[in-house]
Amino acid sequence: MVEQGGGTSGAGCMGCPLRQRSEWCVLNEEEIRFLSRHLKKRRYRAGETIFSVGEPSHGIYCVALGTAAIRKGDAEGNTVLLRLAYPGDTLGYRGLLLGENRRYGAEALGPSKICFVDRAVVKLLLERNPALGQQFLRRIASDMDEAHDHLVRNATLSNRDKFIHLLRALMNRHGRTATDGGQFMELPLSRRDLASMIGARHETLSRIIGRLEEDGIARFSGRTVYVARSHWLLNESRPPTLLD
Amino acid sequence: MVEQGGGTSGAGCMGCPLRQRSEWCVLNEEEIRFLSRHLKKRRYRAGETIFSVGEPSHGIYCVALGTAAIRKGDAEGNTVLLRLAYPGDTLGYRGLLLGENRRYGAEALGPSKICFVDRAVVKLLLERNPALGQQFLRRIASDMDEAHDHLVRNATLSNRDKFIHLLRALMNRHGRTATDGGQFMELPLSRRDLASMIGARHETLSRIIGRLEEDGIARFSGRTVYVARSHWLLNESRPPTLLD
DNA sequence: TTCAAAATTTGACCATCGTCAATTAACCCA
């Protein structure tokens, strides 16, 4: 299950199509070879755990293929899906940087390939190439911005609008344009997870979905969603001010 | 208004009591002297703006004395108070790292002293002392954790519980123990800002406060709050965490 | 394919929250 050498094609990180999109893009050829030799690539099946809350942080993970979900729970046992990670995204850098145990868990949402880079390898590369540290700083800073935007939206929008925003974000990643200009998407998440992402109960989400269908904004069938072109742009955010 | 040399006593950063609590603790004596010479320290009056959304990021700010508020708005003009910053906290590193304009604003909540460090000075120190970069990484990683905890709470708790959590966090910073074992605090924020921190309208917060008084959990009078010892620990809210 | 478990939907009901509007209290500056 575990193979040496990164990249989706077996040619090592050198041939990895997402090298340019990840922080590793600043490494030179020799450093990439070093990384290739020392990372562990592994396939995950749908639902498989990548790492869990509370375990020590031995290294970082790099999504090569598929989608991963970041989950976090509170003291009461409520669990929230914080964000999704896509190819090129790096997971678990915080625990590594702070030398702490993992404070959130990650799992594969579908069949995925994910590379693991041991803490020692990261450390060595960071020392060799300071630009890599810069890259990580930039990455975290940008994650921070995202988290803050998320906080503002959650404090500001209704559940319905939060869900619409979420749908649009998901559509950007998972959607395809249909022949009529509308968009199709296969949802990567269960209703429960979708609900947890907007801080609502799953029953509430069901009703929101029902209302979106009534209003003719979208059609849901299992995990497939269809949104007509005409309805897609004008929902940006604005609360449905009376009649529309 | 602007003076050279950091620290609250005029002895430069060297004598700054919060040097050990900020990222600058890794600098050696010479580097601290360099920092002292090149930072600009400035007093702010209550409500004064430190920096605003949209303006270019020329450097970072370091709270020496007082309390600063981080504000962010969304497209509709709603504004949210994201977090408070206290002595030792660094503001504005994200815009600097990403080379972007400020995506949030900061203002002094009361009379404050805040040091400004120009981007060029930061860059120089970062190059001279890689440990400083590490410190920043750790700081951001920890801010990130806080933001995620905040997201989980917002998705999970009722407004009432979110407010109790907020009160407890504020009490940790601003509270004093009374002779009877209860705690007093002078709130640093208006009701509107308190409400925005938990994602509620100010009218709703007024009612939450009313209910807390009815339930005998706390007493509010203007900006002073009193909480009896007996009610402090057992309230339905969860674990005591830091501000965020 | 078949069946049991899990996920989803739906209904009923109540608590909470947002909005509008009207007061009342606090604040700031001349």
Add this chain to the structure above:
DNA sequence: TGGGTTAATTGACGATGGTCAAATTTTGAA
């Protein structure tokens, strides 16, 4: 100190969201 402005509270009421429970669909494993 007065007067005008902002902040805070309160009431009424409709909308939204949570909870419990039951019905229905989907999923996964044998």
